[in-house]
Amino acid sequence: MEKLVVQGSQHLSGTLSISGSKNTALPLMAAAILGGDVSTLSGIPNLKDVRTFARVIGYTGVDVSLNPDLGTATIDASEVTNPEAPYELVKRMRASFYMMGALLGRCGHARVSLPGGCAWGPRPVNLHIDGFRALGAEVELDKGYVTATAPGGRLRGGRFKLTPSSVGATINLMLGASTANGTSIIENAAREPDVVVFGEYLQAMGAHIDGLGTSEVVIEGIPALHAADFANCPDRIELGTFMIAAALCGTPGEPVTLVGGDHTQLGDAFIEAFAATGAETEYGTDAIVVRAPAEIQPVSVETAIYPGFPTDLQAQWTVLMTQAAGNSKITDAVYTDRFKHIPELRRMGLNAIVVDNEVVVEGKTRLSGAYVMSTDLRASVSLVLAGMVAEGETHVQRVYHLDRGYEDLEGKLAAAGVEVKRVSYDEFADPEHEPAHA
Numbered sequence: 036m037e038k039l040v041v042q043g044s045q046h047l048s049g050t051l052s053i054s055g056s057k058n059t060a061l062p063l064m065a066a067a068i069l070g071g072d073v074s075t076l077s078g079i080p081n082l083k084d085v086r087t088f089a090r091v092i093g094y095t096g097v098d099v100s101l102n103p104d105l106g107t108a109t110i111d112a113s114e115v116t117n118p119e120a121p122y123e124l125v126k127r128m129r130a131s132f133y134m135m136g137a138l139l140g141r142c143g144h145a146r147v148s149l150p151g152g153c154a155w156g157p158r159p160v161n162l163h164i165d166g167f168r169a170l171g172a173e174v175e176l177d178k179g180y181v182t183a184t185a186p187g188g189r190l191r192g193g194r195f196k197l198t199p200s201s202v203g204a205t206i207n208l209m210l211g212a213s214t215a216n217g218t219s220i221i222e223n224a225a226r227e228p229d230v231v232v233f234g235e236y237l238q239a240m241g242a243h244i245d246g247l248g249t250s251e252v253v254i255e256g257i258p259a260l261h262a263a264d265f266a267n268c269p270d271r272i273e274l275g276t277f278m279i280a281a282a283l284c285g286t287p288g289e290p291v292t293l294v295g296g297d298h299t300q301l302g303d304a305f306i307e308a309f310a311a312t313g314a315e316t317e318y319g320t321d322a323i324v325v326r327a328p329a330e331i332q333p334v335s336v337e338t339a340i341y342p343g344f345p346t347d348l349q350a351q352w353t354v355l356m357t358q359a360a361g362n363s364k365i366t367d368a369v370y371t372d373r374f375k376h377i378p379e380l381r382r383m384g385l386n387a388i389v390v391d392n393e394v395v396v397e398g399k400t401r402l403s404g405a406y407v408m409s410t411d412l413r414a415s416v417s418l419v420l421a422g423m424v425a426e427g428e429t430h431v432q433r434v435y436h437l438d439r440g441y442e443d444l445e446g447k448l449a450a451a452g453v454e455v456k457r458v459s460y461d462e463f464a465d466p467e468h469e470p471a472h473a
């Protein structure tokens with residue numbers, strides 16, 4: 036296994052760059068299956084989830100070639116020989132369920148494993164399944180697999196309301212609806228930038244889509260899409276994470292520069308909450324400059340669908356709030372049990388009370404370095420942030436969770452002055468007797 040060893044009391048300075056968006060790259064790759072020929076996607080980050088999804092797509096007979104140096108994925112979808120996504124791959128990554136819409140849209144048939152639970156609790160796919168039924172698919176569940184068939188080879192289209200709004204279900208239904216033999220209307224559709232950029236790619240492939248970025252998306256199906264090249268957008272969650280890191284660990288008043296991000300994709304709620312902490316931010320076209328405040332102000336937040344405060348930033352916000360000049364409350368209304376980071380942060384000194392989906396965080400807390408364990412992607416990065424601000428050394432174990440969604444995190448942080456190293460370790464060894472890291 037690998038872990039990150041983070042030296043505490045760190046000052047972040049200089050420049051950090053933002054990679055391509057993970058949560059947009061995955062649906063773009065799924066959409067390329069509809070193209071029927073070779074599409075090249077650029078701005079594809081070098082991440083474990085991208086590599087896993089390339090394997091999922093490859094299983095169908097589509098050829099995927101990733102070039103991490105160029106940040107491209109070249110997808111030759113001339114042939115789909117096996118419209119299936121097996122459990123062994125789907126269990127590694129829930130977004131593999133996008134194969135349902137992509138294969139239904141391309142072949143009129145799909146057999147995809149049900150994803151199962153995720154690290155922080157149940158994450159159902161009932162809306163995806165009910166939605167495909169509403170668009171005309173015959174869907175059966177058998178032995179852990181979902182088999183869906185479009186009678187006559189094409190979905191007929193239809194109307195479906197998402198309750199609650201769902202990023203994944205919106206994307207999946209748009210994939211299937213693009214080649215339907217009729218019009219589809221998705222009500223209460225997700226408005227997240229990931230969905231909008233993905234929809235723009237479908238449009239570039241010839242799809243007829245109206246209402247992107249609104250809560251009603253209308254897709255007029257056409258017989259087939261054509262291949263197209265497309266540039267992915269930057270990762271807004273990585274941007275938000277680095278903004279929080281700069282407010283937390285920057286030298287007060289000194290600039291930390293973030294290049295390649297797009298702050299307009301963060302949503303107003305995050306931008307407003309961030310300003311309320313006292314951090315100063317200049318939003319330029321090429322770069323975003325953040326200056327840490329002399330004293331971080333406590334700011335309570337509640338997650339919501341876009342443009343609300345992103346659930347993918349609440350764990351990082353919790354760490355920021357441990358250093359605020361008072362107490363604050365963090366509520367997750369999207370995933371009501373996404374708090375696996377709290378017990379690990381408590382090992383570092385966090386004082387927090389968790390009731391239902393709310394965490395009350397005590398400010399001005401002295402965190403101290405400890406051995407902690409990653410449980411999921413955003414929880415893991417919150418432990419790295421805590422390690423940067425703690426006294427002493429923090430060992431963030433099971434770092435493979437981080438590798439799913441942060442491209443070269445330690446390289447980027449090290450270039451901005453943070454002492455952090457990746458080290459192999461034996462999960463079952465007594466940490467007290469581990470050799471000093473080299």
Ligand code: EPU
Nearest residue numbers: 058130158159160161162163199201202203204347369412
């Ligand atoms: N939901 C249902 N039924 C469904 C689908 C969703 O009840 O069939 C509920 C969920 O339980 C949740 C809400 O709808 O309460 C919203 O979930 P959504 O479907 O929007 O989430 P997702 O598509 O599975 C994506 C991101 C997540 C991010 C959420 C919310 C990807 C690959 N994943 O998940 O990102 O937290 O949207 O913004 O795009 C991450 O990057 O760390 C991550 C987990």
